[in-house]
Amino acid sequence: MFENIKEGFVKFITSRAVIVCFVLFSLACILVYRLFSLQVINGEYYLDSFKLRIKKEKTIPAARGNIYDRNGNLLAYNELANSVTIEDVYKSGSGKNAAINETLNRLIDIIERNGDNVDHDFNIVLNDSNEYEFNVTGNSLLRFLADVYGHSSPNDLKYEEKTKTAEEVVDDLCKTFGIGEYETPGVSSSFVPRKGYTNDRALKILTVRYNMNANSFQKYIDTTVASDVSDQTVADVMENAYTLDGVSIEESTARKYVDSVYFSQVLGYTGKVSEEELAELQKTDSSYGINDIVGKSGIEQAMESTLQGTKGSETVYVDNTGQVIETSNYVDSVAGNDVYLTIDKDLTEACYNIIEQSLAGILVSKIQNVKTYTFTETSSSSNIVIPIYDVYYAVFDNDIVDIDHFSSDKAKETESRVYQSYLDKNAAVLAEIRNELLDKKTPYDHLSKEYQWYMSHIAANLYSDGIINSTLVDKQDDTYIAWTTDEVISLTEYIKYAIAMNWVDVSKLSIDNQYADSEEIFGQIVNYIIDELSEDFDFQTRLYKYLLLDGNISGTDVCNLLLEQEIVEITEEEQSLWNRGGESSYTFMVNRISNLDITPAQLALDPCTGSMVVTDVNTGDVLALVSYPGYDNNMMANGVDADYYAKLRSDNSNPLYNYATQQKTAPGSTFKIVSSTAGLMEGVITTDSVIYCGGIFEKLDHPPKCWIYPRGHGGLNVTGGIRNSCNLFFYEVGYRLGLVGNSYSPEIGLQKLAKYADMYGLSEKSGIEIAESEPQVSDEDAVRSAIGQGTNSYTTVGLARYVTTVANSGTCYNLTLIDKTTDSNGNLLEDYSSSVRNTVDMPQAYWNAIHLGMRQVVQDKSYYANLGVSVAGKTGTAQESKNRPNHSLFICYAPYEKPEIAIATRIAYGYTSSYAAQITKEALTYYFELKDTDDIISGTAQTLQDGATNAD
CATH class of the missing domain: 1.20.5 (Single alpha-helices involved in coiled-coils or other helix-helix interfaces)
Structure with missing residues (x-):
């Protein structure tokens, strides 16, 4: 068992x-x-x-230093802000581009829905015609193209790469980053760049992708999509984080500017460093990186090394969910140093406002209730009037009203009616242009002014678009001359001739047949013209000019557009008067300008710009450097607002341009102090020499005349010559400077004038720390150069250094905008002071004669009577164009007995030097506290006296 x-x-x-x-x-x-x-x-x-542990070496950005005025008033500072960033966490493969682009598309929707903007730090922008264009030129453009096409140097660019249009560059990059759609899925050759996206959205996605690509060689580097975003954007991004791979919110600082419009041209702004800037900065500081924020212009750029702090660093470990699990090796950043300027904040703001309200006063005095003004051979540039219809058109031409809103479903009554008039006009004009090109073929000189503009505009576009290759065009060709100079043939004839001469690039046209004949090519050009005009903002805007002149849009319509779009606000009393027809459209618009509801900058009619520089004559400090108009540099820092930047670029008043440091014009009679000095020091005149003015200088083959001709000034010494701004007196001085024995040599005369212009610092930049144009001392015609003509051309700040040297009797400073620098705790690091460039050693008797002449200039101005401070100065009027007003200039110093400050003022296309002198008087009144500020800065148009018509 x-x-x-x-x-x-x-x-x-x-x-x-x-x-x-x-x-x-x-x-x-x-x-x-x-x-x-x-x-x-x-x-x-x-x-x-x-848990996945990823080690990240992170840099901690340093706070940028503050900028203050000479009295410690804050001008630029930092504010805590949030930024939206994206990191490339996407798996490689065929679907990577589509995944990133889809994420960015949804992210941009969130950002813009909350009123925030995607950072735009790309060198291609959209213009008003919804076309791509470069926003850099020259070497900067070549450097950008080299970066795009993967070359270390612009010298390595192929011809076809360096000649790419902005649109072609965009399309190339869109192909690289998969921004578009395949017409046939899976067939790479069927990819259409930008398909499925608007031009605007494609550019925004492309900008982020380009920046992400620039960071691709570094692991775990975030790319900023939008800076200084709202709390709502932060909340929405975090709420949708699970669908926005790689997107996060980062704490950062935003650069802020106080009263920005007044100081934008001096301070500049910050932005992401470009490849070109990075290479330059790394020459002196290797710590700069591709994502750093640096000064892009102005003091921000000039004092970059001072304002930029020292970065910190830390080692961060994150898990597979992106959460920080450990931090080590923390090194804190060190804030940048602070910069104190020589600028006086209050004085600068006062001068800016004085210029603006004075420009408004000039405009109001020149506007007449007429449709057009025709300049004839007998017209004077000092008597040009502004037709009210030019004012009406400026409302459209300079984007005061939003034309796009006319076609929206929220458009109001006048907007809708005006838009329908525009549609009718647009259709009629396009049809007539096609008819003109194909059938009528009217010679240019037989066209109406309206259609002459259209044909000129079309021709210009054919050149700029590369349809007609301007490098191939023979400028001596008879047909070319017949079109451009004689204006006796039609545009059709010129285009057909260009085709026959092989000046046309057929590759830019939609021609399938490579053997197309000239008629087929011409037909495609006509189609191209019509298609392009349909999207051409300048053409579309121009239609409103002719709608106004033809009476299809009235002045009343323009005023109602301003009210409907809430561009202007009027009192209930005026609204009632307007509604019952008690106020004309002419009066309505003049009132808006008088009250500065619409500013000279917005109208962009002559004059709409001005500049003024105030210096301390005893130190060379710049107390005010004013360029009108300015802009809001808060919109340019922390990631450029693309829409705002586009508006600035298209603004006819050019607010991005520094009129105080970049604009150059002839100095006019302000140059006569140089000529006086040259004459006295070279011994061709003495203080007692008398030169007789009979009105015409007869020692040259083509005799120039004095401004007083047919009268004359009689006998004048140098003081009287300055006082009366006698052209003939200084013609004679210029002539004598060129005498070698009994022979006149203009070259010798020019050399002597240049010698003394150099002594006053006019041959070089003024010394200020921000960008400035090179001056031009005249190199032709010594006689006319002696009165500030010839090729003399100077900036306002250059004239300010010149008059500063006159005021202190010979000390020529290198002007400065920097007072001192301190650390973030206020400890002094460096005390700046302007250096002496040279001195003008001249007998005191000569100085006395010059100063007295300048004093008498001002004493002869009735508007300077009883000012309360003695002033010496010199007016100047410079003609640049016969059919535009003259430039208006004035230089001065005060008090006459013991000078403290000097001022140079220029009003471009400002009619008469009297206007610049009166504007300067108001600045002097403010500086010396001769009136209450409210009486000086009224906030309304300043009425100015008409000065004597002369050519000083």
């Missing part, structure tokens, strides 16, 4: 089922043990080990 039991047991334990059960049981025990070990014994250890 035992044997049976034993045998049965052996069979049982050796059976396959038992073996299988045993194995399974053993495995179960092992599994239980491992689970116990993993979760209980070593649970915490393995949990930490399971």
Whole structure:
């Protein structure tokens, strides 16, 4: 029995089922043990080990230093802000581009829905015609193209790369980043760049992708999509984080500017460093990186090394969910140093406002209730009037009203009616242009002025678009001259001739047949012209001019557009008067300008710009450097607002241009102090020499005339010559300077004038720390150069250094905008002061004669009577164009007995020097506190006296 039991047991334990059960049981025990070990014994250890640990070396940006005025008033500072960033966490593969682009598309929707803007730090922008264009030129453009096409140097660019249009560059990059759609899925050759996106959205996605690509060589580097975003954007991004791979919110600082419009041209703004800037900065500081924020212009750029702090660093470990699990090796950043300017904040703001309200006063005095003004040979540039219809058109031409809103579903009554008039006009003009090109072929000189403008505009576009290759055009060709100079042939004839001469690039046209004949090519050009005009903002805007002149849009319509779009607000009393027809559209518009509801800058009619520089004559400090109009540099820092930047670029008043440091014009009669100095020092005149002015200078073959001709000034010494701004007196001085024995040499005369212009600092930049144009000392016609004509051309700040040297009797400073620098705790680091460039060593009797002449200039101005401070100055009028007003200039110093400040003022196309002198008088009144500020800065148009018509 035992044997049976034993045998049965052996069979049982050796059976396959038992073996299988045993194995399974053993495995179960092992599994239980491992689970116990993993979760209980070593649970915490393995949990930490399971979590993905990524080591990131992060830099901690330093706070940028503040900028203050000379009195410690804050001008630029930093504010805590949030930025939206994206990191490339996407898996490589065929679907990567589509995934990133989809994320960015949804992210941009969120950002813009909340009123924030995507940063635009790309060198291609959209213009008003919804076309791509470069926003850099020259070497900067070549550097950008080299970066785009992967070259280390612009010299490596192929011809076809360096000649790419902005649109072609965009399309190339869109292909690289997959921004578009495939017409046939899976077929790479069927990819259409930008398909499925607007031009605007494609550019925004492209900008981010380009910046992400620039960071691709560094791991775990975020790319900023939008800076200084609202709390709502932060909340929305975080709420949608699970669908926005790689997107996060980062704490940062935003650069802020106080009363920005007044100081934008001096301070400049900050932005992301470009490749070109980075290469330059790394020459002196290797710590700069591709994502750094640096000064892009103005003091921000000039004092970059001072304002830029020292970065900190830390080592961060993150898990597979992106959460920080450990931080080590923390090194704090060091804030940048502070910069104090020589600028006086209050004085600068006052001068800016004085210029603006004075420009408004000039405009109001020149506007007449007429449709047009025709300049004739007998017209004077000092008597040009502004037709009210030019004012009406400026409302459209300079984007005062939003033309796009006319076609929206929220458009109001006048907007809708005006838009319908526009549609009708647009259709009629396009049809007539097609008819003109294909059938009528009217010679240019037989066209109406309206259609002459259209044809000129079309021709210009054919050149700029590369349809007609301007490099191939023979400028001496008879047909070319017949079109451009003689204007006796039609545009059709010129285009067909260009085709025959192979000046046309057919590759830019939609021609499938490579053997197309000239008629087919011409037909495609006509189609191209019509298609392009349909999207051409300048053409579309111009239609409103002719709608106004034809009476299809009235002045009343323009005023109602301003009211409907809430561009202007009027009192209930005026609104009631307007509604019942008690106020004309002419009066309505003049009132808006008088009240500065619409500013000279917005109208962009002559004059709409001005500049003024105030210096301390005893130190060379610049107390005010004013350029009107300015802009809001808050919109340019922290990631450029693309829409605002586009508006600035298209603004006819050019607010991005520094009129105080970049604009150059002839100095007019302000140059006569140089000529006086040259004449006295070279011994061709003495303080007692008398030169007779009979009105005409007859020692040259083509005799120039004095401004007083046909009358004359009679006999004048140098003081009288300055006082009366006598052209003939200084013609004679210029002539004598060129005498070698009894022979006149204009070259010798020019050399002597240049010698003394150099002594006053006019041959070089003024010394200020921000960008400035190179001056031009005249190199032709010594006689006319002696009165500030010839090729003399100077900036306002250059004239300010010149008059500063006159005021202090010979000390020529290198002007400065920097007072001192301190650390973030206020400890002095460096005390700046202007350096002396040279001195003008001249007998005091000569200085006295010059100063007295300048004093008498001002004493003869009735508007300077009883000012309360004695002033010496010199007016200047410079003609640049016969059919535009003259430039208006004035230089001065005060007090006459013991000078403290000097001022140079220029009003481009400002009619008469009298206006610049009166504007300067108001600045002097403010500086010396001769009136209450409210009486000086009224906030309304300043009425100015008409000065005597002269050519000083």
